[in-house]
Amino acid sequence: MKLSPPSLGQIRLISGGVLFVFVLGHFFNHMLGIVSLNAMNEAWYYTIEPWRCTPGTIILVSALVIHALLAVWALLERRTFKMKRWEAAQLVLGFSIPILLAAHVLSTRGGFEVYGLEEGYAFQLYAQWVLAPYYGVLNMIALYIVWFHACVGWHFWLRLKPWYAKMRPIALSCAVAIPLLATAGIISGGFRVLRLSRSEKWSGNLFKKLGDNTPEYIEFVTSYEFIIQSTVVLLLLSTALFHLSRKYMVFAPRAYELAYRSLKMDDQKVLKLKPGLSVLDAIKTAGLGHASVCGGRGRCSTCRVRIDQGGAELEKATELEQKVLSRIGAPEDVRLACQVFPKTNISVTALLDADASAEDGFGVSRSHHGEEQEIAVLFADIRAFTKLSEQKLPFDTAFLLNRYFEAMGGAIEDEGGHIDKFIGDGVMALFGIDQSIEEGCRNALAAARKMSRKLDDLNEALANDLPQPLKIGIGIHSGTAIVGNLGYGRAVNLTAIGDVVNTASRLESLTKEYGAELIVSGEAAKTGNIDLSTFEKTEVDIRGREQKIEIVILSKASRLPLD
Numbered sequence: 001m002k003l004s005p006p007s008l009g010q011i012r013l014i015s016g017g018v019l020f021v022f023v024l025g026h027f028f029n030h031m032l033g034i035v036s037l038n039a040m041n042e043a044w045y046y047t048i049e050p051w052r053c054t055p056g057t058i059i060l061v062s063a064l065v066i067h068a069l070l071a072v073w074a075l076l077e078r079r080t081f082k083m084k085r086w087e088a089a090q091l092v093l094g095f096s097i098p099i100l101l102a103a104h105v106l107s108t109r110g111g112f113e114v115y116g117l118e119e120g121y122a123f124q125l126y127a128q129w130v131l132a133p134y135y136g137v138l139n140m141i142a143l144y145i146v147w148f149h150a151c152v153g154w155h156f157w158l159r160l161k162p163w164y165a166k167m168r169p170i171a172l173s174c175a176v177a178i179p180l181l182a183t184a185g186i187i188s189g190g191f192r193v194l195r196l197s198r199s200e201k202w203s204g205n206l207f208k209k210l211g212d213n214t215p216e217y218i219e220f221v222t223s224y225e226f227i228i229q230s231t232v233v234l235l236l237l238s239t240a241l242f243h244l245s246r247k248y249m250v251f252a253p254r255a256y257e258l259a260y261r262s263l264k265m266d267d268q269k270v271l272k273l274k275p276g277l278s279v280l281d282a283i284k285t286a287g288l289g290h291a292s293v294c295g296g297r298g299r300c301s302t303c304r305v306r307i308d309q310g311g312a313e314l315e316k317a318t319e320l321e322q323k324v325l326s327r328i329g330a331p332e333d334v335r336l337a338c339q340v341f342p343k344t345n346i347s348v349t350a351l352l353d354a355d356a357s358a359e360d361g362f363g364v365s366r367s368h369h370g371e372e373q374e375i376a377v378l379f380a381d382i383r384a385f386t387k388l389s390e391q392k393l394p395f396d397t398a399f400l401l402n403r404y405f406e407a408m409g410g411a412i413e414d415e416g417g418h419i420d421k422f423i424g425d426g427v428m429a430l431f432g433i434d435q436s437i438e439e440g441c442r443n444a445l446a447a448a449r450k451m452s453r454k455l456d457d458l459n460e461a462l463a464n465d466l467p468q469p470l471k472i473g474i475g476i477h478s479g480t481a482i483v484g485n486l487g488y489g490r491a492v493n494l495t496a497i498g499d500v501v502n503t504a505s506r507l508e509s510l511t512k513e514y515g516a517e518l519i520v521s522g523e524a525a526k527t528g529n530i531d532l533s534t535f536e537k538t539e540v541d542i543r544g545r546e547q548k549i550e551i552v553i554l555s556k557a558s559r560l561p562l563d
Contacts, residue, residue, distance in 0.1 A: 007320055008070060008073070009297060009298075009299065009320070011066060011070065012066075012067065012070045013157065014063075015062075015063040015064075015066040015067040015070070016063075016067055016150070016153055018059060018060065018063035019060075019063050019064065019067060019150075020150050020154070022051060022060060022063075023146055023147070023150060024178075025046075025047035025048065025051075026047065026048075026182075027143075027147070027178050027179065027181075027182040028043070028047060028182075029043050029044060029047045029048065029121075030143075030181075030182035030183075030185040030186050030189075031178075031181045031182050031184070031185040032185060033121070033184075033185030033186055033187075033188045033189030033190075033192075034181070034184055034185045034188050036192070037121055037122055037125075037189055037192055037193070040121040040185070040189060041120050041121055041122070044120065044121070052109075052112065068098070071091075071094055071095070072235055072239065075091070075236075075239045076239060076242060078243070081243075083284075083295065084292075084295060086152060086156065086295075087295045089152065090149065090152055090153065093145050093148060093149045093152075094149055095232060095236060096145060097142065097145060097146055097149065098228060098229070098232050099228075099229050099232055099233075100138050100139075100141060100142040100145065101139070101142045101146075102224070102225040102228040102229055103135055103138070103221055103222075103225045104135070104138075104139050104142070106220065106221045106224050106225055106228075107124075107127065107221050108124065110220065110221065110224065111217060111220075111221075114220060115217055115220075117217070121189060122193060122196070122206065123206050125186070125189050125190050125192075125193040126193050126197060126203070126206055128190070129190045129193055129194060130193070130194070130197050136190075140183070140186070143179065143182065143183070143186075144179055147175075147178070147179045151175045154171075155171070156293075156294065156295070157299075158171075159293070159358040160293070160294065160299055160300050160358050256272075256273040256274075256275070256342060256343070256344060256345050256346070257270055257271070257272070257273060257345045257346075258270070258271040258272070258273040258279060258282050258283075258342070258345075258346055258347075258348070259271075259308075259309070259345075259346070259347035259348070260279075260282075260283060260286075260288070260347075260348055260349075260350075261348075261349045261350065262288065262289070262290065262349075262350040262354065268347065269286075269288070271283065271285075271286045271288075272286075273342060273345075273346070275343070276341065277341070278296070278337065278338050278339065278340055278341050279305065279337040279338075279340045279341075279342065279346070279348060280292055280296050280303050280337040280338040281296070281338075283337065288354075289354030289355070290303060290337065290350060290354055291303055291350070291352045291353065291354055291355070291356035292337075292338065293356070293357065293358045296338035297338070298318075298320050298321055298324060298336055298338055298339045299324065300324075300358060301324050301325070301327070301328050301330075301336065302352050302356045302357075302358070303336055303337040303338050303352075304325075304328070304330065304334055304335065304336055304337065304351050304352065305334070305335060305336075305337045305340075305348040305349060305350055305351060306333050306334055306348065306349045306351055307333050307334070307335055307340075307346070307347075307348055308333075308347040308348060308349055309345075309346065309347035310342060310344055310345055310346030310347060311333060311335075311346075313342070313343065313344045313346075314335070314340060314342060314346075315341070317335065317336075317339065318339065320339075321335070321336050321339040324336060329434070331371075334351065337350075351485065352485075371482070371483055371484055372480060372481075372482060372483075373432075373433070373480070373481060373482075373483045374432065374437040374440075374478065374479065374480050374481075375430050375431060375432045375433060375437065375440055375478065375479075375481050375483060375496060375500065376430070376431040376432050376437070376440040376441045376443070376444040376476060376477070376478040376524055376527075376528075377428070377429070377430060377431075377444075377476070377477055377478070377481070377496065377500050377501050377504035378412070378417065378427075378428070378429045378430075378431065378444050378447060378448065378474065378475070378476050378504065379426065379427070379428055379474070379475045379476075379504045379505045379507070379508035380408060380426060380427050380429075380448075380451060380472050380473065380474045380475075380508065381425060381426035381427075381472065381473050381508055382404065382425040382426070382470055382471070382472055383470075383471040383472060383473060383512065384471070385424075385425040396465075400462070400465070400466075401425060403458060403462070404425070404458065404470065405422055405427070407451075407454040407455065407457070407458050408427055408451050408454065408455075408472075409427070410454070411447055411450035411451040411453075411454050412427070412429045412447045412451070414447070414450060415431075415443045415444075415446045415447040415450060416431065416434075416435065416439075416443045417429040417430065417431045417443060417444065417447050418430045418431075418433055418494065420493075420494070420495050420496065421493075421495070426508075428501075428505075429444075429447065430483070430494075430495075430496055431443045431444040431447070432444075432478075433483060433494075437478060437527055438527060438528060438529065440478065440528075441476075441478050441524045441525070441527045441528030441530070442528040442529070442530065442562070444476050444478075444524065444528075445476065445520065445524075445525075445528060445530055445560055445562060446560075446562055448474045448476060448518050448520075448557040448560065449557050449558055449559075449560040449562060451472070451474065451557065452472075452474075452517060452518070452556055452557035452558035453558050455470060455472055456558070458470065471517070472517060473508050473509075473511030473512060473516070473517065473518075473519075474508060474511065474517060474518045474519070474557055475504050475505065475506070475507030475508030475509070475510070475511065475518075475519050475520075476504060476507065476518070476519075476520040476521065476524050477500055477503045477504040477507055477520075477521040477523065477524055478500065478521065478523055478524040478527050478528075479498070479499060479500035479503070479523065480498060480499075480500065481496040481497060481498035481499075481500045481501060482496065482497050482498055483495075483496045499544070499545070502544055503521065503542055503544075503545065503549065504521075506542045506543060506544075507519045507520070507521060507542075507551060510540065510551070514553050515555070516553045516554055516555050517554060517555060517556050517557050518553075518554040518556075518557035518560075519551050519552070519553055519554070520532070520551065520552050520554070521549055521550065521551055521552075522537065522549070522550030522551065522552060523549075523550070525552055530560075530561075530562065531561065532552045532554075532560075532561075534561075535552050535553060535554050536552070536553040537550060537551065537552050537553070538550075538551060538553070539551070
């Protein structure tokens with residue numbers, strides 16, 4: 001297998017991961033201040049000392065330098081500074097860290113390397129709580145900034161992973177608890193040092209190793225602190241000058257035209273597309289809303305657009321972009337707006353709403369106008385629900401419906417179905433959208449069986465609240481439909497239209513006439529390769545269809561032979 005070199009994003013992630021491990025060790029060390037100073041110093045040899053050996057130093061310094069340079073490079077690469085709040089916060093906080101922590105790093109690691117100072121926590125807490133409280137306050141502020149910067153980075157990377165949604169509450173709890181415990185440890189250790197500092201002998205021993213070098217040590221910290229802070233400021237000023245020069249020099253050629261249509265637009269909006277700008281940059285520069293969960297890094301797929309015109313002149317997708325497009329099953333005319341840099345006029349249509357979430361990016365890319373596809377459609381409805389609801393208060397009816405929808409919706413999703421919509425006391429679901437039509441038909445029947453079983457469980461649980469058990473009718477049919485993100489504004493959702501939908505709805509209605517729980521078309525059973533020869537079959541007329549359709553009638557869907 002051919003190994004490809006890591007991308008800049010992967011290098012940024014690895015370097016950030018190394019720094020995060022370093023910071024996490026510090027935080028756990030701080031927590032032990034709740035116990036004692038000795039506990040802090042004993043843990044030092046496991047959390048700090050490994051980074052002071054030659055391999056640890058090389059890894060840490062390399063990660064620090066690479067992460068900083070990539071941050072500067074990301075600024076240089078930007079074509080527009082219109083960004084989301086979290087992106088701005090990441091940038092501001094990231095560049096404030098070396099300014100705030102320069103003195104701390106110089107006094108600890110610098111003192112160790114230059115003066116051989118084995119300072120320990122007592123020395124650092126004494127310096128911050130007694131000698132220079134100003135630096136103590138800065139370090140406390142930096143503690144939270146570093147942690148927030150790291151957590152924001154991890155969150156906006158991990159939220160692109162489907163499994164992260166379940167882990168988010170645990171991650172949030174840890175993100176809050178760790179800095180609070182670290183703060184408690186620092187405060188507790190600080191008060192211990194204040195009590196010990198009343199002894200002149202104890203205070204004098206802290207600086208014994210420095211001896212006559214104490215003034216020189218202080219000068220070393222303050223002078224190099226100024227150099228580091230000045231370097232960061234100069235880098236930022238140089239970046240700003242670079243962008244100003246590029247704006248007035250590189251963008252001199254005439255701009256192209258970008259015809260853009262979002263889900264909320266009836267007509268296209270023509271934007272100016274300056275050379276070097278991505279489609280996403282041009283949309284942001286124009287002040288228009290467009291989804292971009294990852295901030296234009298080509299990872300989340302939420303900025304995807306359909307190329308209506310000008311696609312032939314575009315450069316091919318990079319390996320990174322193609323990987324994302326393949327993951328969502330995008331057709332050839334779909335690209336990531338953040339990765340497309342047109343050199344001619346171009347026309348595009350957004351495929352997701354401007355406020356799309358990371359979860360919205362997991363799904364298959366669909367045209368706003370729909371695509372033809374073979375699918376299985378399931379309709380289900382509660383029998384005699386109107387009569388039942390007349391006997392109950394509105395609140396009780398809502399409670400019952402929610403329990404019913406939870407059970408039926410869970411059964412559908414367990415079998416890979418997409419819940420299209422809930423209609424009153426009914427539900428419409430689509431199967432086979434991300435699979436073959438054969439799998440879709442089998443999964444639709446499996447969902448019907450599970451729905452029947454869950455309804456039995458629900459009736460048992462609500463036996464004391466219902467005058468009679470709930471009954472449902474389910475209709476399943478397969479065929480060709482138009483599948484896409486259809487609707488208007490916020491009402492846009494993935495749905496299907498066509499004869500297959502109408503027929504499935506009619507089959508569900510027929511369950512009343514035949515007193516059955518499930519009616520499935522012979523076509524759906526045949527396509528799913530399910531043997532239903534032991535069940536009653538007949539041919540019926542379906543309103544809107546010229547030819548009769550073969551159906552299979554099951555009194556209980558739970559009896560489906562799918563194992």
